[in-house]
Every structure is written in structure tokens, then in C-alpha cells.
Amino acid sequence: MEIVKQENGSFSVLKLKGRFDAHEAEPVNTWLQAQVEKQCVNIIVNLEGVNFVDSTALSTLVRGYKKCRENNGTLRLCSLQQPVRVIFELTRLDKAFDIFETEEEASVAI
Amino acid sequence: MLASQMVNSAERFYKLASIWINLGATQVQLLDEDLVLVSIPEEFTPSKSMLSVQSRVSTLALRISGLTGDAWSSIAESMLDGLGSLLTIESEMKDLTAALVETQDRLVAIYELTQATRRTLDIPALMELLVKESKTLFDADGGLAILKEKGQKPIFHQISDKYLSQTELEALAALFHKDQNRFVINDPHLLPPGIHNLMMLSLPVRDKVSALFGVYNSKTDFTSPDIKLAQAIAGQLGAQFENTYLHLESLRRVRLEAEMDIARQVQMNILPQNVPIIDGLDIYAMSAPAFEVGGDFFDVIERSKDSLVLTVGDVTGKGMPSALLMSMTHTVIKSASRMMPFNFPHQVLDRLNFDLFSDFSNVGMFATVFFGTFDRTNSVLSFSNAGQSPIYHIPNGQEPVLLEAQDVPVGVLTENAFSTQKIQFSNGDIFVIATDGFPEARNTFDEMFGYERMKNSLSKSRNLSAKEMVESLLADVNSFSASKLQEDDQTIIVVKVNDMDRTKQFLIPATFEDIRIPAEYLRALLVKAALDESIINGCELAVQEHLTNLVEHAYVGNSDNTITINITCDENQVMIETIDKGKPVNVDLSKVKMPNPMDLAEGGYGLAIIQSLMDDVTYNTNNGRNTWQLIKFIHRTP
Structure with missing residues (x-):
């Protein structure tokens, strides 16, 4: 999996690509925790290039999301492929996360 | 006075x-x-x-x-x-007082001699020390030692102004043997010229060694205190000689063991370290020599994309001689089958017999050999069986059938008398080629494990993987023979024929990285089967979730363990079966629920995802083996 880190306005952006599963969850978790420690608590995870997520990936995102909120920030998701969206729907986590169609929308939403 | x-x-x-x-x-x-x-x-x-x-x-x-x-x-x-x-x-x-002082002097002398010899672990050096020291101790002009190991020439050692010839020494030794243990001659007439007195004793060394030492031409005649002292020396030195022999023997043994170890390594390297992984076939093979080196051999060679060579053989006898012939036999078969200018398996055995007949008959040995080729295009096994037993064919859903060998072993007859047989395999059929080390394993009552028990063991384990069938057989044989040592080499190949396109078995280490292999394979298999995208995605996710659970919970991240995964896809269903030996799971599957999203739970999704994606999830645990079955029914729209 490829992990690209960018800045977008007041957001730190994590762009993932490929298969986001138990094997890849740890580096993403490490990155998210590091951001929170740096007080960069407004994060967008761009899943445009991700074709597969599993529950470990979901747990990682949930953990990051909670940390950001505890620090008065937020973690937004954008650009989900259909199979990935299905998994969010299956676990109903689509109800818990703020999910946007594009990174642009995620970065400007209030 | x-x-x-x-x-x-x-x-x-x-x-x-x-x-x-x-x-x-x-x-x-x-x-x-x-x-x-x-x-x-x-x-x-x-x-x-x-x-x-x-x-x-x-x-x-x-x-x-x-x-x-x-x-x-x-x-x-x-x-x-x-x-x-x-x-x-x-x-x-x-x-x-004089006697006491003398005794003390002698004790000191013996002590010094013992100390000097203790540092020596070399027979000639010991002899030299013994002769030198005893000559001084008895104030004699001459000292001698004769050592003879059974079947070897005697070794002589002398220090003297008047050397005795070998003939004279041998004559003295012969005289000595008439009067065991010791003697003293103070009469010059009984001794070789130039020798006026002599005392000779034997050292108490092992049976196969006779060792004598003596002193001669002492200033005064030898007396009984001298004999006592000499006996003490003989006792001490005898023990030291014995130690030296033991030391030399253990050196020899270590060297021999090292050589045997190398031989065993060479032999193990001759035999395949792992069998080829072939779609549609579940193959497992192993060989356990009873001694350091064995006479059994096997081979599983993928000769081409569609042809597989299976060989199992057993050279009579045990240990080094059969191991050497085994290597030759194995090599001839391997090269004959690799180049294979032959169309039929029996031609390979003909060739083997032609090449090695004289080698076998010269040493009165022979070899039983099974040689077969499996054609994957039509699932036909062609084979020639020169006395190899037992061979079982287990047709899908039926009892094992013992196939008797149709030909005599290799190395028995000069003329070529081998034939080829064919068996058509169907999906689910199992073929077992083994050596007699299994049925002829004995228990403490000298009963044999036998063909019937072997057949029952195979029948019982038929639904397991090839590897597990072998493990189960070994467990049965071992529990039968109990504490009795393995007497003969045990070699076996098990081949399970699965549906080439629709069945696949994986044996993977329990790591997050390795579980992707079956997950991605399943996707490819289902894509090929043209199933709905939602089913494909669902099955892939379910497998991923399930295997992640096994790695995380059953094995708690201990990647030394393995998971067996059987993936089957037919007209009606996709079935994923996993077998692990991790911690059993204590879960009521009917009570698994998806966590409430608003709770933002950081776990607990896996099993709920699997249950919502699959139509049937079952779990059972038995004898430390946990088996999961995940089934997805396929309802094709006409």
C-alpha cells in the first residue's frame, strides 16, 4: 500500500492506495497518532486509491477519529470506492464518520 | 644382627x-x-x-x-x-623405620608416575613413561613393555644397555602366559644371555588387549615387596591404559558420528525437501529413517506442467550399505525419469534393473520400487510396481483399496519383467504410496501394526489434508508401537486429487501478510467463476476477516503457526474451510451483533461482518484442531 501525506489548508491529508487491511493498519495508526501528538487534529483520509478495507482498517480509522475529536478536531473520509463504501454501510460506520465525495468538499466543509 | x-x-x-x-x-x-x-x-x-x-x-x-x-x-x-x-x-x-622410609619413597614414586601418566592419552607415550619410571623405581638397568591388541602386531618398548631381541621378548611373553599375572626370575640360567634377573607383570587392561611390563638386571634380586610395588604400578597404569583406550574409542566414535551425520545430511538432501505445489492436487511426502541413514527414498517431480512423477522405494537392509544403494537407485530413477526417453513407467524400472542388477546381486540385496507418472490432463496415473507395498487407492467416498504389487523387486531377476498399470482418478480420490515401515511397525508384544490398521487409519483421516492424513497415520502407528523404537524406515506419499479449477488448498503461516494470499486467490477464483461482484467482494472480505481473527486471537500473533485453508467453489456454493491448532474459541455465534456505530467501538466488527456476509458459519473444535466453515450459497439467475 502506498501512503502519501499532504497538507490541504488547515487539514493534514493522508492519501492511501491499494489494500488497507490488518497488514497495513499499523503504519496508518502510527501516522494518525503522531499527527494528534503534533496537535494536527484536523485530518482528511483520502481513500480514493483504496480498493479493499477490512475491520482492522475500520478500527484504525475509528481510533484516529476519536483522538481527533477528543482534541477538538475532526477526521474526515473522502473519495470512497463503491466496495469500500459497502463495508462502511455494512458496519453502519457511515453513520458515524463524516464522509465526503471529494477531498475538496472535505476540506471546505464547516 | x-x-x-x-x-x-x-x-x-x-x-x-x-x-x-x-x-x-x-x-x-x-x-x-x-x-x-x-x-x-x-x-x-x-x-x-x-x-x-x-x-x-x-x-x-x-x-x-x-x-x-x-x-x-x-x-x-x-x-x-x-x-x-x-x-x-x-x-x-x-x-x-627403614622399611617405612622405603615404602614412602615408593609411594611417592608411584604418585609421580600416576601424575605423569594422567596427562598422557597416547598409548606409545604411556608405554615409554611406564618403562622409564619403573626402571628407575626398581633401580634396574633394563625396562620393557609389550602391548598386543587382538588382531594387531605387538608393540614393544625397551630402555636398557642390554636390549632384548624381539624373539627373546616374545619368548618371555609366552613364558609369562603360562604363569598368569606375574613372575620373578632371579636365576640367570633361565634367562636370555646378559640378563641375570627379571620381574614381569601384566597390566589389567580390557580383554582384547594384553599388556606386560617388566624390569630386569636389578642390582639386587627381586623380592616380594618389589612384586607388591610392581602390582600397584600395574594397577594404576592398567587403569590409565584403559582410560586412554576409552578416550581413543570416543574420539573414533565422535568421528564416525560426524561422518554418519554428514551421510545423513547428504541423504536428506538427495530426497526432496518439499514437494511441488500443484493446483488441484494436495500432495504430501515424508521419509523418516530408522537409523542415521536409511534405505528408503521417494521423489515427487513436476516433469512438465501436466505431468508429475511419483517414486517410492525401499532398498533391503538397513544402515550404510542400503543407504549407498539407495542413493544409486534414486539417482538412476531420477535421471531416467527426467530425461524420460520412455513412454511407460515399466521402461524406467527395466532401465534401473539393467543398470544396477549386478550391483544389487553382488551384495545380495534388492529394492522394491514404485514408479508412477500422473497425467494432469486426464487424471490418469500410470505406474509400475516392483514389489512396493503398501499402495492404497481411496476412491472418493469409498474405502481404501490395497493395490498388490504386480512385479518382482529390482535386482532379483536378470531379465526385464516389469509392467505398466493405469488408474483413472476422479475428484476426491486419494492415492497413498508407502513403505513397509508402517504396517510392519511392532509393539512390545511383537504384534505388527498391519495392513488392516493402516487401512482404517487412512479411511478415518481421508477428509483431512494430505499432510494431516500422514500425521494422523504416524500418530496411530506411534501409539500402537508405544515405547518401541522405530525399526524400519517409514516413507510415504499421499496425493489427493481435487477439482482442478474449483478447489484449492493453502497452508500458510499465521501472519497478516500471508493471509492475503488465499483472500486474493479467492477473488480471482470467483471472478473466473463469473459470480456477482457483491458476492466476490463479500467472500473476499469474509475470508480476510476470518483469517485476521485466527492470526489475532487463535494464535495471538504467534506466526510460527500455520493455518490450512480449503477453498471450494461449485455450482451451488462457495465454501471456505480453515483448520488451525490455536486457542479454541468460546463464542456463541448466534449472539454476535454489529457494534452500534455511534459507540465508535474500536473492535468487534470482524465476526459480525463475516456473519452478515456469509450464509452459514460453523465452528467446531476437536483434539486441539479448530475447524471453521464459511459458506456462501449461489443463486444464479437463469
Whole structure:
């Protein structure tokens, strides 16, 4: 999996690509925790290039999301492929996360 | 004896004499057997009266001039007895002291000899030390040692001014053997010229070794204390020789073991380390030699995309000789099957027999060999069986059928007499090729495991993977033979024929990385089967979730463990079966619920995802084996 880190306005952006599963969850978790420690608590995870997520990936995102909120920030998701969206729907986590169609929308939403 | 003692005690006598002089004696003389020892005064003064008293306890006598009468005579007698006793005791004490000093000297000498030899673990050096030291110890001009190991030439060692010839030494050794253990000859007439006395002893070493040592031409004749000392030396040195032999033997054994170890490694490397992984076939093969090296061999070679070669053989006998012939046999078969200018398996055995017949018959050995080729295009096994047993065909859903060997072993007949048979395989069929080490395993009552038990074991484990079938058989054989050691090599190949396109087995280490392999394979398989995208995605996710659970919970991240995964896809369903040996799961599957999203739970999704994606999830655990089945029904739209 490829992990690209960018800045977008007041957001730190994590762009993932490929298969986001138990094997890849740890580096993403490490990155998210590091951001929170740096007080960069407004994060967008761009899943445009991700074709597969599993529950470990979901747990990682949930953990990051909670940390950001505890620090008065937020973690937004954008650009989900259909199979990935299905998994969010299956676990109903689509109800818990703020999910946007594009990174642009995620970065400007209030 | 007493006379010499008296010389040292003269002072004492003067005192006694002066008492007599004071009493009126003119002269006092002490005699030993008529010899005058002391006379006071020295010059003889004739006297009319003289007392002459002979001691009752010694040879001493007293002459006192100038005194006479029974009274004086009685006193003189008592005095003389007292003096005699004193001198005798003094003399004995002196002898004892001398003997003690000598004994001490000898003990020190033995101690030094023992110390010197203890550092030596070399037979010739020990002999040299023994001869040198004992020669000094007995103050002899010559020392010798003869050592003879059974079946070997004797070794001689001598230090002397007068060397004995080998013939003379052998003659002495022969003489010695008539009078076991020891002898002393102090008569020069009985000895070779130039030798005037000799003492010879044997060292108490092991049966297969006779060791003698001796000293000769000592200044004084050999006495019984000398023999005692020599026996002590023999005892000490014998033990040291024995130690040295043990040391040399253990060195030899270590060397031999190292060589055997290399031989075993070479042999293990000859046999395939792992079998090829072939779609549609579940193959497992193993060979366990009973000794360091064995006579069994096997091979599983993927000759081409569509052809697989299976070989199992057993060279008669055990250990090194059969291992050597096994290597040759294996090589001939391997090259014959690799190049394979032959169309039929029996031609390979013909070739083998032609090449190795004389090698086998020269040493009176032979080999049983199964050689088969499996054609994957039509699932036909062609094989030739030269006396190899047992071979089982287990048709799908039926009991194992024992296939008798149709030909005699290789190396028995000069003419080529091998034939080829064919078996058509169907999906689910199992083929087992083994050596007699399994059925002929014995228990402590000398009963054999037998073909029936082997058949039952295979029948019982038929639904397991090939590897597990072998493990189950080994467990059955081991529990039957209990504490009895494996007597014969055990070699086996199990081939399970699965549906080429729709069935796949994986054996993976329990890591997050490795579980992707079956997950991604499943996707490819289902894509090929043209199933709905939602089913494909769902099945892939379910497998991923399930295997993640096994890695995380059953094995708690311990990646030394493996998971067996069977993926089957037919007209009606996709079935994923996993077998692990991790911690059993204690979960009520009917009570699994998806966490509430608003709780933002960081876990607990896996099993809920699996259950919502799959139509049937079952779990059971038995004997440390956990089996999960995940099934997705397929409802094809016409």
C-alpha cells in the first residue's frame, strides 16, 4: 500500500492506495497518532486509491477519529470506492464518520 | 644382627660395666656367639673367679671376672636378658623405620608416575613413561613393555644397555602366559644371555588387549615387596591404559558420528525437501529413517506442467550399505525419469534393473520400487510396481483399496519383467504410496501394526489434508508401537486429487501478510467463476476477516503457526474451510451483533461482518484442531 501525506489548508491529508487491511493498519495508526501528538487534529483520509478495507482498517480509522475529536478536531473520509463504501454501510460506520465525495468538499466543509 | 646393634649401644654397656666394676669385678665382657663384642677394660686380666652367663632370650653372653657366686650369677643373667630384649627391640625398630622410609619413597614414586601418566592419552607415550619410571623405581638397568591388541602386531618398548631381541621378548611373553599375572626370575640360567634377573607383570587392561611390563638386571634380586610395588604400578597404569583406550574409542566414535551425520545430511538432501505445489492436487511426502541413514527414498517431480512423477522405494537392509544403494537407485530413477526417453513407467524400472542388477546381486540385496507418472490432463496415473507395498487407492467416498504389487523387486531377476498399470482418478480420490515401515511397525508384544490398521487409519483421516492424513497415520502407528523404537524406515506419499479449477488448498503461516494470499486467490477464483461482484467482494472480505481473527486471537500473533485453508467453489456454493491448532474459541455465534456505530467501538466488527456476509458459519473444535466453515450459497439467475 502506498501512503502519501499532504497538507490541504488547515487539514493534514493522508492519501492511501491499494489494500488497507490488518497488514497495513499499523503504519496508518502510527501516522494518525503522531499527527494528534503534533496537535494536527484536523485530518482528511483520502481513500480514493483504496480498493479493499477490512475491520482492522475500520478500527484504525475509528481510533484516529476519536483522538481527533477528543482534541477538538475532526477526521474526515473522502473519495470512497463503491466496495469500500459497502463495508462502511455494512458496519453502519457511515453513520458515524463524516464522509465526503471529494477531498475538496472535505476540506471546505464547516 | 645384635652384634652390629651393639656397636651403636656401646655407651649403654659402659654404664652397666662400670656398675659391675664398682661392685668388685675386674673385667666385664659382652659376647655374641663366643665373639667378644665389648670388653671393659679392654686388656684381659686373668682372674681366679669368673661368672659366665648365657642369655635366655638372645645369643648374648656375659663374662664377669673377679666375682663369683649364684647371687651374682642370677643378677648378671637378668641384666643380660634385659639388655638382649632392648637390643632386639631396637634392631626391629630400625628395620621397621627403614622399611617405612622405603615404602614412602615408593609411594611417592608411584604418585609421580600416576601424575605423569594422567596427562598422557597416547598409548606409545604411556608405554615409554611406564618403562622409564619403573626402571628407575626398581633401580634396574633394563625396562620393557609389550602391548598386543587382538588382531594387531605387538608393540614393544625397551630402555636398557642390554636390549632384548624381539624373539627373546616374545619368548618371555609366552613364558609369562603360562604363569598368569606375574613372575620373578632371579636365576640367570633361565634367562636370555646378559640378563641375570627379571620381574614381569601384566597390566589389567580390557580383554582384547594384553599388556606386560617388566624390569630386569636389578642390582639386587627381586623380592616380594618389589612384586607388591610392581602390582600397584600395574594397577594404576592398567587403569590409565584403559582410560586412554576409552578416550581413543570416543574420539573414533565422535568421528564416525560426524561422518554418519554428514551421510545423513547428504541423504536428506538427495530426497526432496518439499514437494511441488500443484493446483488441484494436495500432495504430501515424508521419509523418516530408522537409523542415521536409511534405505528408503521417494521423489515427487513436476516433469512438465501436466505431468508429475511419483517414486517410492525401499532398498533391503538397513544402515550404510542400503543407504549407498539407495542413493544409486534414486539417482538412476531420477535421471531416467527426467530425461524420460520412455513412454511407460515399466521402461524406467527395466532401465534401473539393467543398470544396477549386478550391483544389487553382488551384495545380495534388492529394492522394491514404485514408479508412477500422473497425467494432469486426464487424471490418469500410470505406474509400475516392483514389489512396493503398501499402495492404497481411496476412491472418493469409498474405502481404501490395497493395490498388490504386480512385479518382482529390482535386482532379483536378470531379465526385464516389469509392467505398466493405469488408474483413472476422479475428484476426491486419494492415492497413498508407502513403505513397509508402517504396517510392519511392532509393539512390545511383537504384534505388527498391519495392513488392516493402516487401512482404517487412512479411511478415518481421508477428509483431512494430505499432510494431516500422514500425521494422523504416524500418530496411530506411534501409539500402537508405544515405547518401541522405530525399526524400519517409514516413507510415504499421499496425493489427493481435487477439482482442478474449483478447489484449492493453502497452508500458510499465521501472519497478516500471508493471509492475503488465499483472500486474493479467492477473488480471482470467483471472478473466473463469473459470480456477482457483491458476492466476490463479500467472500473476499469474509475470508480476510476470518483469517485476521485466527492470526489475532487463535494464535495471538504467534506466526510460527500455520493455518490450512480449503477453498471450494461449485455450482451451488462457495465454501471456505480453515483448520488451525490455536486457542479454541468460546463464542456463541448466534449472539454476535454489529457494534452500534455511534459507540465508535474500536473492535468487534470482524465476526459480525463475516456473519452478515456469509450464509452459514460453523465452528467446531476437536483434539486441539479448530475447524471453521464459511459458506456462501449461489443463486444464479437463469
